[in-house]
Amino acid sequence: MPGRLKKIVDYVVEHTVLKNLAMSRMRLLVHDDLSKLTESTPDDPKKEKLYLEAAKTILGKDTLDIKF
Amino acid sequence: MLKALAPGVLLTTLVGIVAYLISGLHATLDALVVALLAGMVIRFFFGKLQSFDLIIAYAKDIKDFLIPIGVILFAATINLDKSLSLPGNVYVQTLVSVAVLLVVALLLGTVLKLPRKMNWLTAVGSAICGASAIAITCTAVDANDDDVSNSLIAVTLVGLLAIVLFRFLPFLSMLGDEVYGVLSGATLQQTGIVKMATAGIGSVAKDVALPVKVLRTALLPFIALAFFFAAVKQEGKKKGSVYLLTVLVAFIVILGLTAFSPAFAVITKFAAIKVAATIVFSVAFVNLGMLVDFRTVKIQPIATAFLAWVAAVGVFLVMA
Numbered sequence: 001m002p003g004r005l006k007k008i009v010d011y012v013v014e015h016t017v018l019k020n021l022a023m024s025r026m027r028l029l030v031h032d033d034l035s036k037l038t039e040s041t042p043d044d045p046k047k048e049k050l051y052l053e054a055a056k057t058i059l060g061k062d063t064l065d066i067k068f
Numbered sequence: 069m070l071k072a073l074a075p076g077v078l079l080t081t082l083v084g085i086v087a088y089l090i091s092g093l094h095a096t097l098d099a100l101v102v103a104l105l106a107g108m109v110i111r112f113f114f115g116k117l118q119s120f121d122l123i124i125a126y127a128k129d130i131k132d133f134l135i136p137i138g139v140i141l142f143a144a145t146i147n148l149d150k151s152l153s154l155p156g157n158v159y160v161q162t163l164v165s166v167a168v169l170l171v172v173a174l175l176l177g178t179v180l181k182l183p184r185k186m187n188w189l190t191a192v193g194s195a196i197c198g199a200s201a202i203a204i205t206c207t208a209v210d211a212n213d214d215d216v217s218n219s220l221i222a223v224t225l226v227g228l229l230a231i232v233l234f235r236f237l238p239f240l241s242m243l244g245d246e247v248y249g250v251l252s253g254a255t256l257q258q259t260g261i262v263k264m265a266t267a268g269i270g271s272v273a274k275d276v277a278l279p280v281k282v283l284r285t286a287l288l289p290f291i292a293l294a295f296f297f298a299a300v301k302q303e304g305k306k307k308g309s310v311y312l313l314t315v316l317v318a319f320i321v322i323l324g325l326t327a328f329s330p331a332f333a334v335i336t337k338f339a340a341i342k343v344a345a346t347i348v349f350s351v352a353f354v355n356l357g358m359l360v361d362f363r364t365v366k367i368q369p370i371a372t373a374f375l376a377w378v379a380a381v382g383v384f385l386v387m388a
Contacts, residue, residue, distance in 0.1 A: 017129075018069070024125035025072050028118070060069070 003039040004068055008051045011066045015059055022058050029054035075119075076126025080358070083110065084351030088343075095267040098260030103350040104199055104224060107357015115361065127358040128213070132308070135203040136315040138352040139288075141345035142200070143319050147336040148286065148327035150279035158250055161387050162280050165254035165380045166287065169195035173376035180368040185211040188295050189219035190369045194376050197285045198223050198258025199356050200349070204288060204316075208296035210306050217360045222369035226377055227257040231265045247388050249273035253280025255380045257373075286323055289316040 009026065016022040027034055030050050055064055087103035107127075114120045154162075173194050177187030189211055193202040199220055206216045234240055234256075240248060249272060252265045262281045266273040293316055300306070325332040335341055 018073075018126070020125035020128040021069075021072055021076075021122065024121045027121065058069075 002042050004043045004048055005041055005051055006037040006039055007066055007068055008048070008055050008064075009034050009037055011064060012055050012058055025058050026051075026054050029057065072122055073126060076123045076130065079110075079123055080107075080127065080130075080351050080354040083107065083354045084347060087350045087354065088347050091346075096264045098263045099346050099350045100199070100258065100353045101224075101227075101260035101264065103353035104220075104357045107354040108221075108224075108360045108362075109357075110354075111358045111360060112362055124358055127355040131203055131352070131355050131359065132207050134348070134352040134355060135200070135207070136312075138345070138349040139200060139204060140315065140318055140322060141341070141348055143322040144326070145336055145342045145345045146282050146285065146323065146326060147333060148282065148323060149333065150275075151283045151286070152327060154276075154279055154283070158276075158280060159283070161250055161384060162254045162283050164387065165384050166195050166284055168380040168383045169255070169376050170291075172379045173372050176372045176375055177369070180372060182366075182368050182372060183215060185209050185299075186215040186218050186369055187372070188298075189215055190222050190372050191376070192291055192295065193219050193223035194226070194257055194373050195284070196288050196291055197281070198227060198261065199353060200258065200285075201288055201291070203352070203356055205292045205295055207308075208292045208312055208316075209299040210303075213359065213361070214364050217364055218366050218369045220356060220360050221362070221365055222373040223257045225370055226373040227261040229374070230256055230377060231261060234265045243388065245270045245272040246276050249276030250280055251381065251384055251388070253277035254284070255377060255384060256281075257377075259285065289319045289323075292316055 009023075012022050012026060013019050023034060030047070032047070052064065056062065083106050084103055087106055088099045090102050091097045091099035111120075111124065115124065170191050173191035174187060177190060182190065185206075188209060189202045189206055192205045193199065195201075202216065202219050202223065205211075206219075234248075234252065240251070243251065248269065249266060252262050252273065253276065256262045256265055259278070259281050262277050263274070266277045293313075296309075296312065296316075300309070326336050327333075
């Protein structure tokens with residue numbers, strides 16, 4: 001099912017107050033243009049791991065309860 | 069997160085304080101205008117750097133917090149006393165000018181096919197108090213970066229052009245200091261621009277212009293509320309509505325207290341509060357300047373702001 005990367009980004013946005021800053025940090029950590037992500041962006045396990053690590057760093061959490 | 073905040077906090081605070089200090093060097097320099105231009109120039113030169121992305125993101129996020137704080141502090145420095153004692157004809161001239169600026173800008177924006185919210189912001193910035201009106205209203209209507217950037221460019225450019233025209237058009241100097249003061253206060257975009265336009269002309273012009281400008285600024289929460297409800301009607305309720313409504317109501321309450329409670333009005337005379345409010349607002353204006361992306365500049369909002377201003381000056385001169 002595509003769109004897993006977008007769901008991680010949306011989760012970070014939902015769980016932070018300074019949304020633009022969080023997105024900027026995420027961009028720097030994953031080296032991707034996040035604005036191009038959509039629900040139909042193909043899944044990529046390597047990238048997903050990177051995105052999840054970045055999300056944990058930004059949110060300061062060890063686990064994330066993202067509903068894929 | 070603190071590490072990510074640090075570059076934005078340090079840079080904007082430093083530039084805001086420097087803008088405040090620079091404004092003390094000459095009467096024509098206003099801290100908020102200097103801060104806004106500094107923010108624009110810094111973004112223009114360094115905006116392409118990848119590391120600068122964090123600072124721009126910080127500026128986007130913090131405007132929703134810093135501008136309301138700045139506006140409330142600013143409200144506490146506004147003494148409505150002088151504005152309330154203006155003669156009736158000055159009230160009429162000011163309110164008609166505001167109406168002309170607002171309506172003409174909205175109509176022209178529609179004719180020139182401006183995006184709806186960019187049109188609203190350009191109109192509010194022209195009619196009320198420039199960048200601070202845009203900052204409050206963009207939060208109220210949930211405008212996008214392009215809307216904010218273009219309306220800020222339009223209102224700032226037209227404001228600076230207006231100063232040049234006011235200072236160098238010979239027939240305006242024949243109006244007399246008092247009428248010139250009312251004209252400046254009633255038609256120029258932001259308080260700093262009004263101060264710059266009336267600096268060095270004589271105390272009468274400035275003494276009249278600033279209370280007139282304050283009268284327009286006092287309309288800000290009401291106009292912002294009107295656009296907020298227009299946006300809610302079209303798009304439904306937004307996140308953060310309660311916060312924004314609280315800020316706007318606080319602004320109205322503080323203005324009311326400074327106007328009608330002599331005990332509260334005393335705080336408007338404290339130099340420390342004025343300095344603090346100016347520095348906080350300067351930092352907020354550096355942030356606003358950094359939201360301006362000259363790569364997205366459009367000519368239509370500039371034309372809209374300029375023609376609305378020309379119309380307001382024309383109507384004012386007919387009334388005067």
